Amino acid sequence: MASLSRPDAADVPSTADNSSRAARTTRWGLILIALLFLAWRGPMMYRSAGGQDEECYAVPGLTILETGLPKLPHLPSRNPESPYYRSDEAVYLEPPLSFYVQALFYAVLPDLYGTARLVSAFAGIAILFAMARFARLSGGTPRAALWGAGLFMMSRWFYFNTIAARPDALCTLFGFLAILSTEAWTRHRTWRWLVLAGLWIGLGGMTHPLALVYAIQLAVWVFLVERGWKRLLGPLAMAAVAVAVATLWIPLILQFPETFQIQFRNQFLHDRGGSLLLRSLWPWESIAFHIGFLWPHINPWQFLLAIGGAIACLVFGRREGRPLLSTIGWLSISGAWLLCGLVGAHHPVFGYFSYPSALAFIGVGWTVDRLSRWLSERGRVGRAAGLGFAMLLVVAMLLGSGIRVTWAYFRNWNRIDFDAPRFVEQLLARLPRDATYLVDEEFALDFIRDGRRTLAFRAIVEGAVPPSTPYDYRIEGRSTDRYFAHLRWDDNLLWTEGDPRDPYGIYVKVHRRKTAETSPLR
Secondary structure: HHHHHOOOHHOOOOOOOOOOHHHHHHHHHHHHHHHHHHHHHHHHHOOOOOOOOOHHHOHHHHHHHOOOOOOOOOOOOOOOOOOOOOOOOOOOOOOOOOHHHHHHHHHHOOOOHHHHHHHHHHHHHHHHHHHHHHHHHHOOOHHHHHHHHHHHHHOOHHHHHHHHOHHHHHHHHHHHHHHHHHHHHHHHOOHHHHHHHHHHHHHOOOOOOOOHHHHHHHHHHHHHHHHHHHHHHHHHHHHHHHHHHHHHHHHHHHHHHHHHHHHHHHHOOOOOOOOOHHHHHHHHHHHHHHHHHHHHHOOHHHHHHHHHHHHHHHHHHHHOHHHHHHHHHHHHHHHHHHHHHHHHOOOOOOOOHHHHHHHHHHHHHHHHHHHHHHHHHHHHHHHOOOOOOOHHHHHHOOOOOHHHHHHHHHEEEEEEHHHHHHHHHHHHHOOOOOOOOEOOOOOHHHHHHHOOOEEEEHHHHHHOOOOOOOOEEEOOOHOOOOOOOOOEEEEEEEEOOOOOOOOOOEEEEEEEEEEOOOOEOO
16 A cells, blocks of 8 residues: 555655746636636526525525524424424434535525525635645646646536535535645644544534545545554544534534434435445445446546546556555545445435545546647647647537536526526515415525425425425426426416426426315325
């Protein structure tokens, strides 16, 4: 395991590479990439309606400002088999840190889906800076650092996580900070870096269970680097700090201990997917399951690019004597392995894989830099080929980057069905306040912040509440048409706003319940 040994001088960028000019080039290049990301994704982030699961992830920050507790008031389940059991009182489905960070954004910005998404967006930008730092620490040039960060910013691995109200990007960021701290400990061997790594792991664990992946990896790292009795002391010290941070959840748990127990059991301690230990040691079924979902979702080209990047880290690290680069490759590969094993073959996840893929794209940056330099040394033809290669790579990344939907939002800038805040404001103005609304994920947050009695569509569909739960109006959006068009409801269509035929625009179908006595589902 030479890649985890104490780094030698080759791990630290040379004096020339570490000059103020190189640092300035990297810094301004990253700022430009970050601004490009915000200009490219920002308008759609603020103008699009709610997406998958955002009616769960975007709401708790709002209730924290109102009551001090993360809640899902539109999921008032009393079903002890549901992960949403009493989630209208308190939410324990996920660790709460991302919700409290979200509340800070809600405190100064409008209560919109776009505001909740900013947590992921800024975490994503910080990940790009951390990637560049890894590239430089491993001996890469500023160009390698910027290629890796820039291509990852354009990728679908990054795209889906950073424009959605989810905790994945924030948890990944804490993982990168923990790795940077462990790398600093490896060089300096001062305990404060291990304490800091434990702090980041603990904060990651307070954000999402994904943190368990890098907690295991860094414990192994410290174990392999240390000698003698410190092999155990180092990982234990790091774990102790992480656990101490996680205890910050206890005061919230003690307010509703039974609710915590039931929600946590239903969300995490189920037996779907088989034994956790067995599938972690032998995760081939899980790996095949997740590849089956990631391959079409990420697209084959970008999926293979990430695998190639991880392999490139190992190859360049070994060939050029860069132990840290080899370690990055192993962290990427083992991270994907652990994710597949821990999640199992019962539930597709995409956002979690932003962690190993971000590490892999450091190797992509190295590869592009090395190939470009090799071509530039081949005279005029080589330089032209290098420029063509760079342009081809950028164009290839643009395919599947959401450029069509982004262009649709810019092209239809003045249309209300491409501006969710205006669209929902107009919709709410047409609906009576004294009514109960069964609302799709696109509009749940908007109805809640407006003080409407709101029931999440998934509450009935997923059995969180009885099928007979009454409502007055059903607010149907694109997600219902996409996933639940086969369901038949005991209500009448009143009107439609927007164009359901437009693949990118916002639309809503407003239904009125026929009778209060019959079940809403037929």
